[in-house]
Amino acid sequence: MIKLHYYPGSANLTPHMVLHELGLPFELVLVDRDKNAHRSEEYLKLNPHGRIPTLVDGDLVIYETAAITLHLVDRHPEAGLAPAVGSPARARFYQWMVYLANTLQAAMHTYFYSEQYAKTPAVIEEVRAHSETRMLEMFRILDAQLGDKPYVLGDTLSAADHYLFMLTRWGRNMQTPPRTLPRLGRHAERMLARPAVLRALHGEGLSTPYF
Numbered sequence: 001m002i003k004l005h006y007y008p009g010s011a012n013l014t015p016h017m018v019l020h021e022l023g024l025p026f027e028l029v030l031v032d033r034d035k036n037a038h039r040s041e042e043y044l045k046l047n048p049h050g051r052i053p054t055l056v057d058g059d060l061v062i063y064e065t066a067a068i069t070l071h072l073v074d075r076h077p078e079a080g081l082a083p084a085v086g087s088p089a090r091a092r093f094y095q096w097m098v099y100l101a102n103t104l105q106a107a108m109h110t111y112f113y114s115e116q117y118a119k120t121p122a123v124i125e126e127v128r129a130h131s132e133t134r135m136l137e138m139f140r141i142l143d144a145q146l147g148d149k150p151y152v153l154g155d156t157l158s159a160a161d162h163y164l165f166m167l168t169r170w171g172r173n174m175q176t177p178p179r180t181l182p183r184l185g186r187h188a189e190r191m192l193a194r195p196a197v198l199r200a201l202h203g204e205g206l207s208t209p210y211f
């Protein structure tokens, strides 16, 4: 059975929601960050970077949220959580998946882990504050990108929506939380209406307010 190594609310939330969307049987395995379990010898064998999540699917051990998510949607194309390979819509899907992972989530890493980017308290604070400004710029672009469409790709749901939902949630303590931007707020509400999304949130022990 598929095993998803997780910590409540962490980057695992995207593949977790997708697993529920796909209706696949899987097991959640807690990596207790509070006890530094992500640095344990056992976990580092699965993911030498000590980052969460990691997915174990038979003999395959895979980490990186976007890679796990792409693997899952590719294993189950019938679910339609990604457009057909080779289509222009698939290219757009890749664009947003990589942007969310590589640009927005990376900026969020400097916000949440600013102490890893500088030594002195004043500079750490400056890194954090500047990251927040950059994140807000990106969220504003995503808000504009949604326009009057319900989903990242327009009228069709894809796993990029689950990714965006997770990052919108992560921004909940920003001075301007992304859910207060009109289209991102509607997008988050739309995603929250999905049973798979609620099952994943509850499965990780998260409760209201989610944002």
Ligand SMILES: N[C@@H](CCC(=O)N[C@@H](CS)C(=O)NCC(=O)O)C(=O)O
Pocket (backbone or CB within 6 Å): 009, 010, 011, 012, 038, 050, 051, 052, 053, 063, 064, 065, 066, 101, 105, 109
């Ligand atoms: N690019 C990685 C980032 C994963 C990541 O940074 N996860 C955080 C939790 S959201 C983590 O493991 N933090 C623990 C640490 O860095 O010590 C991914 O998307 O899987």
